[in-house]
Amino acid sequence: MNESSAYQDLQPIHPEPASFWRRCVFSTDHKVIAKQFLWAGLLFLLFGGLLAMMIRWQWAYPGEKVPGMGAVLSRSGGVITPSAYNTIFTMHGLIMIFFAITPIMIGAFGNFCIPLMIGARDMAFPALNMISFWTFLVSQGLVIASFFVQLGSAAAGWTTYPPLSTQIGTPGTGQTLVVLAIFVTGVATIMGSINYVTTVIRLRAPGMTYMRMPATVWGLWLTAILNVLFVPVLGSAALLLLFDRAFGTQFFIAGAAAVKGGGDPLLFQHLFWIFGHPEVYILILPAWGIATDLLSFFARKPAYWFKGSVIAMTAVTILSAVVYGHHMFVTGMNPLLGQSFMLLTLIISVPAELLFLNWLHTLWKGSIRLTVPMLFALGMVFVFGLGGLTGLYLGTVSTDLYLHDTMFVVGHFHYTMAAASFLASFGALYFWFPKMFGRTMNEGLGKIHFWGSVVFITLVFGGQMLVGYAGQQRRLYDPYQYTFLAHLRPLNQWTSFFAFALGLSQLPFIYNFFQSVFAGAKAEQNPWQVGTLEWTLPSPPPHHNFDTIPTVLRGPHEYSNPEVKKALGRDWIGQTENLPTGATSGAVAGTGGE
Amino acid sequence: MSDVVPFRSPRARAHESTALVGMIIFVASWAMMFAALFFAYGMVRSRAAAWPPDLLRLPLGLPALNTAILAASSLALELGLRAVQGNRARVAGALRIGAAALLGAAFLALQTVVWLSVWAGGLRADSGPYASVFYGLTWVHAAQVAIGLVALAWIALRAARGTYSPARHLTVRLWTIYWHFVGVVWALMFVAVFLV
Numbered sequence: 026m027n028e029s030s031a032y033q034d035l036q037p038i039h040p041e042p043a044s045f046w047r048r049c050v051f052s053t054d055h056k057v058i059a060k061q062f063l064w065a066g067l068l069f070l071l072f073g074g075l076l077a078m079m080i081r082w083q084w085a086y087p088g089e090k091v092p093g094m095g096a097v098l099s100r101s102g103g104v105i106t107p108s109a110y111n112t113i114f115t116m117h118g119l120i121m122i123f124f125a126i127t128p129i130m131i132g133a134f135g136n137f138c139i140p141l142m143i144g145a146r147d148m149a150f151p152a153l154n155m156i157s158f159w160t161f162l163v164s165q166g167l168v169i170a171s172f173f174v175q176l177g178s179a180a181a182g183w184t185t186y187p188p189l190s191t192q193i194g195t196p197g198t199g200q201t202l203v204v205l206a207i208f209v210t211g212v213a214t215i216m217g218s219i220n221y222v223t224t225v226i227r228l229r230a231p232g233m234t235y236m237r238m239p240a241t242v243w244g245l246w247l248t249a250i251l252n253v254l255f256v257p258v259l260g261s262a263a264l265l266l267l268f269d270r271a272f273g274t275q276f277f278i279a280g281a282a283a284v285k286g287g288g289d290p291l292l293f294q295h296l297f298w299i300f301g302h303p304e305v306y307i308l309i310l311p312a313w314g315i316a317t318d319l320l321s322f323f324a325r326k327p328a329y330w331f332k333g334s335v336i337a338m339t340a341v342t343i344l345s346a347v348v349y350g351h352h353m354f355v356t357g358m359n360p361l362l363g364q365s366f367m368l369l370t371l372i373i374s375v376p377a378e379l380l381f382l383n384w385l386h387t388l389w390k391g392s393i394r395l396t397v398p399m400l401f402a403l404g405m406v407f408v409f410g411l412g413g414l415t416g417l418y419l420g421t422v423s424t425d426l427y428l429h430d431t432m433f434v435v436g437h438f439h440y441t442m443a444a445a446s447f448l449a450s451f452g453a454l455y456f457w458f459p460k461m462f463g464r465t466m467n468e469g470l471g472k473i474h475f476w477g478s479v480v481f482i483t484l485v486f487g488g489q490m491l492v493g494y495a496g497q498q499r500r501l502y503d504p505y506q507y508t509f510l511a512h513l514r515p516l517n518q519w520t521s522f523f524a525f526a527l528g529l530s531q532l533p534f535i536y537n538f539f540q541s542v543f544a545g546a547k548a549e550q551n552p553w554q555v556g557t558l559e560w561t562l563p564s565p566p567p568h569h570n571f572d573t574i575p576t577v578l579r580g581p582h583e584y585s586n587p588e589v590k591k592a593l594g595r596d597w598i599g600q601t602e603n604l605p606t607g608a609t610s611g612a613v614a615g616t617g618g619e
Numbered sequence: 620m621s622d623v624v625p626f627r628s629p630r631a632r633a634h635e636s637t638a639l640v641g642m643i644i645f646v647a648s649w650a651m652m653f654a655a656l657f658f659a660y661g662m663v664r665s666r667a668a669a670w671p672p673d674l675l676r677l678p679l680g681l682p683a684l685n686t687a688i689l690a691a692s693s694l695a696l697e698l699g700l701r702a703v704q705g706n707r708a709r710v711a712g713a714l715r716i717g718a719a720a721l722l723g724a725a726f727l728a729l730q731t732v733v734w735l736s737v738w739a740g741g742l743r744a745d746s747g748p749y750a751s752v753f754y755g756l757t758w759v760h761a762a763q764v765a766i767g768l769v770a771l772a773w774i775a776l777r778a779a780r781g782t783y784s785p786a787r788h789l790t791v792r793l794w795t796i797y798w799h800f801v802g803v804v805w806a807l808m809f810v811a812v813f814l815v
Binding site for chain 1: 630633634636658663744750751755
């Protein structure tokens with residue numbers, strides 16, 4: 026206990042600020058900042074989702090009036106023009122990746138879970154954490170502003186490839202503002218990630234060894250490491266593009282546009298994908314971590330070979346840094362280099378497969394409880410399986426030559442980055458909602474939300490893969506003007522109907538979320554009966570989280586242990602709970618967590 | 620120099636270690652940004668027909684002098700940090716940190732002269748990839764110097780006011796790391812942009 030009492034003093038308890046502004050707006054409390062990121066992210070998720078609906082409308086009924094969008098598209102009489110279409114699909118991608126998934130997954134759950142799950146009173150640098158959120162908000166403001174300038178927002182695709190993204194390809198302030206927004210959001214991400222990495226290294230409670238950290242924290246931590254190392258690369262790419270756009274430098278301009286000898290548009294692709302490939306793991310690693318935890322929690326079994334899962338996630342993190350070339354197989358890359366990138370890419374499937382098998386083994390013979398978070402975790406495993414397997418075709422040079430830049434690619438990365446990340450985020454939201462808001466969400470509505478989401482998300486992205494395999498390129502304004510694609514119209518229309526159904530399936534969630542935040546039933550302290558540290562606290566936890574910083578005795582996944590059942594009469598034991606020595610069956614009432 | 624190790628509470632020491640870990644991670648992150656910029660430089664240069672084009676030469680003397688100035692500034696700051704750690708923050712510490720800030724300002728001033736003379740010599744930002752690399756890289760670096768400069772001036776003032784003591788000088792230590800990093804990046808930039 027001596028070590029623990031010495032430890033208490035290292036993280037002092039700061040009193041909760043009294044003023045409304047310091048408590049709810051300019052707060053340094055990681056739990057408040059998490060909620061701020063959640064609101065900001067959900068708002069942009071809705072925005073990005075509406076843009077997706079417009080893309081799907083265009084692919085079902087090209088050039089026809091979009092119902093209900095007459096006011097927004099007033100200049101074209103309610104029709105999506107080609108230039109508006111470019112903006113819509115560009116901003117759908119950018120908003121979803123940088124301004125919706127990132128803030129929800131990393132901003133909200135990173136902030137909320139890391140200190141609570143490792144037994145810290147706050148982040149290592151609480152002020153930096155606050156600045157990170159407000160910097161992020163500035164970048165969201167820049168995105169919104171870009172829609173109101175002349176020529177509209179960015180239109181060069183989410184990848185922002187030059188020469189399309191230079192002044193020559195996309196003139197106007199909108200594209201510049203969005204590139205600036207990417208830079209600013211990168212700065213915010215780096216600030217947050219420095220915080221996460223340091224917090225995990227320095228502020229773990231006594232006894233919280235790395236192997237006792239919940240998988241969620243592992244996923245978020247590895248993601249933060251990738252963010253720290255690779256977001257700066259995107260930052261420099263954005264900066265050089267800004268220089269090209271604003272000051273006339275020629276890093277990315279070549280050919281006829283570059284009178285005095287040019288730079289190289291491919292340079293941007295290198296920089297973008299050096300960041301961009303780690304980025305896809307940045308968005309999936311927290312999802313893997315969350316799924317690993319949730320599957321164990323609700324199968325009431327220890328996570329199968331947890332150490333192996335951790336090793337696999339770490340291996341993927343390292344490998345993700347050396348595979349970016351598979352995005353550029355068709356750029357005239359040296360075939361030897363292409364082969365090397367292909368080999369490294371395919372090697373990733375080994376640790377990913379290991380992780381997947383561990384999930385299945387965790388479920389095997391478990392006493393599975395199909396709660397809403399569990400359903401979402403299972404859904405994430407399912408869609409990630411589809412997305413991961415189809416990735417093999419794209420990582421292989423010979424098949425990629427055919428599939429590159431088709432809708433197959435779009436379907437693939439939507440299964441992994443969109444479907445898997447969002448299902449895991451929703452699972453996390455349903456799971457931690459009671460702790461975050463102190464209220465309970467409606468299970469029935471949650472299940473409707475789940476089944477709608479998982480069924481239609483599978484159908485939508487499956488439809489995209491099919492049309493891609495049939496040869497439809499991505500980003501076409503009107504695919505059916507090409508005779509060889511005209512027959513794909515019914516398939517595209519069905520995909521669009523599924524997409525609209527997917528959009529409608531989010532309505533129960535929106536209602537459920539608002540209803541529960543403001544009027545949900547009061548949550549218990551530990552409604553899911555799990556043993557990680559955050560559930561030893563009241564819902565919601567106090568400002569400083571832990572009155573006494575706990576001493577951790579065991580890993581996060583102690584379920585259905587017969588010894589525990591004998592001693593405590595329940596199928597789980599908290600990470601800080603001592604198993605009474607020499608206890609006989611039923612003699613000791615459970616104390617921890619109640 | 621006093622050999623007495625000042626007493627610092629376990630909390631202060633833990634806080635320092637945490638801040639240093641954060642600083643190392645920050646430097647690693649920023650180093651990746653410059654690594655990406657140098658990668659861009661290498662790629663643009665490997666694609667160029669001639670480097671530098673048209674027998675154009677960037678000035679060497681001033682940048683070399685500037686490299687020395689930034690090195691001197693780093694040294695002054697390091698000595699300032701030692702002075703603060705040796706309980707001589709108010710005079711020696713403040714003067715040395717102030718000198719580091721002044722040398723940093725001199726660096727920026729001379730860098731501006733270099734930019735203006737090169738600009739007047741006909742190499743504009745839009746004069747092609749060679750100019751892009753020269754301006755792009757030096758701009759980003761200068762922005763870092765400017766941030767450091769504000770911080771150094773601020774901590775020099777605070778040192779003069781007696782804010783720092785051997786037991787309490789974490790801010791000085793962190794900015795010293797930052798400033799050394801800025802110096803190292805400049806040394807690489809001097810070799811890559813001006814020398815070779």
